[in-house]
Amino acid sequence: MKIRTQAKQIVLKGGTLFDPLRQTLETGDVFIQDGKIKAVGKIAGPEGAEIIDCTGLIVTHGFCDPHVHFREPGREDKETLKTGANAALAGGFTRVCVMPNTDPPLDSPESIRFVLEKSAELPVHIHPIGAITKGQLGREISEMGAMQFEGAVAFSDDGIPVANGQVMRLALEYSRMVGMPIINHAEDPMIRNEGVMNEGIVSTRLGLPGNPDVAESVMVHRDLELAQLTNAKIHVPHVSTAKAVHHIRQFKNDTSLALTAEVTPHHLYFIDEALSSFNTNLKVAPPIRSEKDRLALIEAVKDGTIDCIATDHAPHTIEEKEATFDLAPFGLIGLESCFGAVNKILGQQSGLSLKTILTLLTLRPRKIMGFETDLFAEGCEAELVVLAADEEWVFGENDIFSRSRNTPFLGETLVGKPRYTIAKGSVAEIG
Template structure:
């Protein structure tokens, strides 16, 4: 029996949905903003495609579920000069991300229901879905637990004191115990602050050579090891954010082998850039927490991505105004933007170099984050919202400072030539970005 005609069909592209195990040319049918069907390039599907009200020709392109970025700073409320929820979501759409999880280090902090509600309300008209990650401790000051139950009730999908390590292990233990009641992950900015001791780049040969204060990679290793121990003890779920060191990856690998419920993410800058770049330009866009490490660390992050130790690729999109970054390296606030570059960086530096296949890379940006944060997205399964990203895999382009939709342009990748670019993004079947 002939199926009813769809509102929209995306035809001719190679459809990759790791959740469905789909990876071939075909058609995505969309009705009422939801996925109606995903079909191979059969005669019947072709016939049905012709009857659709509207067609997107994706010949030569890759069609994937809208990407999910579980680590994003939207800066609103508090630093609307650097980013707003609207501009951050525009950047997300331009980078192919239809779902983002925003960090609580805003002003005020997202450690109370009112601020969760504020973000959710502001996000209603945005070009991407925004899920809130609440604070672990009040004001992120590591002293007293936030009202975690209230935050979860409001829709927080995880908790973190991102930017800060919960230095007191007893408080971290209780946070993990609480989180278990709601089965949400505790996201962990794993850097022991006593060991970081104000360091602004990786401690090692380069920091010594440049006379810039360093932060030892042991700060990350120790922080991860402690929280893995607490995770093992409590049976809660721990998600290590932006792992940056070889020993950090190794600690997570061992924890997973032991059956500890730990997951982790890596950011493009940690699998592409090293601390040796800092002395070339002193570009403050290279100042990031945790800092850029050595080539051996970069190699270990890539190895972790390849062998599955690293579950997720996230941007840690951290916009800062030009004024705040226009200072000497030591005084610059940490962070770089990433939403609009992550997919192209993954293509250029992981897929083209043969480390990951398209399916493996897309899995780390859709299926897996959806699973960890229990988000009903990241798949083209019939019935789900039609959040879809279309990618031209061979499009060559140069990153330009004035080409960002983010309000900020603090990126060390400006001037870089990348291969692969998002050409169109749909949110519930509605176009939210077109190149």
């Protein structure tokens, strides 16, 4: 991947333009001047502009990920804001939201400012999510108003569930006052009971402690009831079970709750059988589930119960991941492989249209987080991705730009690859 400063004038020539906001798909050019959209349509000239040939390629809004972990401050050996930004560019992402479980956690206005200042010059927009509770300890609500003022876009203790229902209720009440979503990592810690993989036939066979699907669905149901009670915005992260899908669908059908939900590429792609290899890169929270759950997630994407894709990109060192399955940390990296994995499962294997898949990666997450959605408008910052949507490729070490390597997608054949990612005055040529 080559990252360079944009030429003063660039024309993305002859691509198929997909505008997720208007759902239009047509052949055309995009003229970018001084980092901004100047014109979209049939462009002649201008003299001296850099031409990027987009024949046979899709040009659309840069992807937006509402859920990544970049480990800065505290664990820069796993990822920094800079290396995370590179991983994002390689995956076609121009905008990401970083979770606050750093060391120290992002639980104060100062820490929110730190992330924004540190990432100001990076070629990807990085938005901090503030912690729900001070120190992510699950007791005292953090200064939400002050963090919002500094630029926090949502609140979450992700990685750690808000176990205390009263604290969750208060968090929802405060977040409603500032109009921002609460994102709770929904896994009941008591029911999870130190499980390291999905509880079922496979966990029994492998002799690994199981984490049952109800650990997720019980807490999702609690959260939805509390959100209804408080009339607050709630976004359910990394939905992994058919039972949680059932609750979300029911609340979407029966209430007017401001409820949204995301699914990860790995929960759409893998099932617990794959853990027979004891590959610790498949150890993740919530765990990789059964085929029945995976099919329910695909169905939930199809009928709109699930709103968007989020990678939950979670870097860990090789040393940590080389531990035995019981001891290895939870999490995997997912930015670079996201589009190829999601497009393969939802498009090639499940028949969803490319328009729908791209909307899950662009418009929907931007809407949830309150970001600009009219990215082809004249004067808007050029924040685009150019994709070879049908290209089959094998995901390898050379495709990774994260500081970490913990991914189960190595060696997998994926469908669709970003070619260029354009944002903040830069062009990343992915190759």
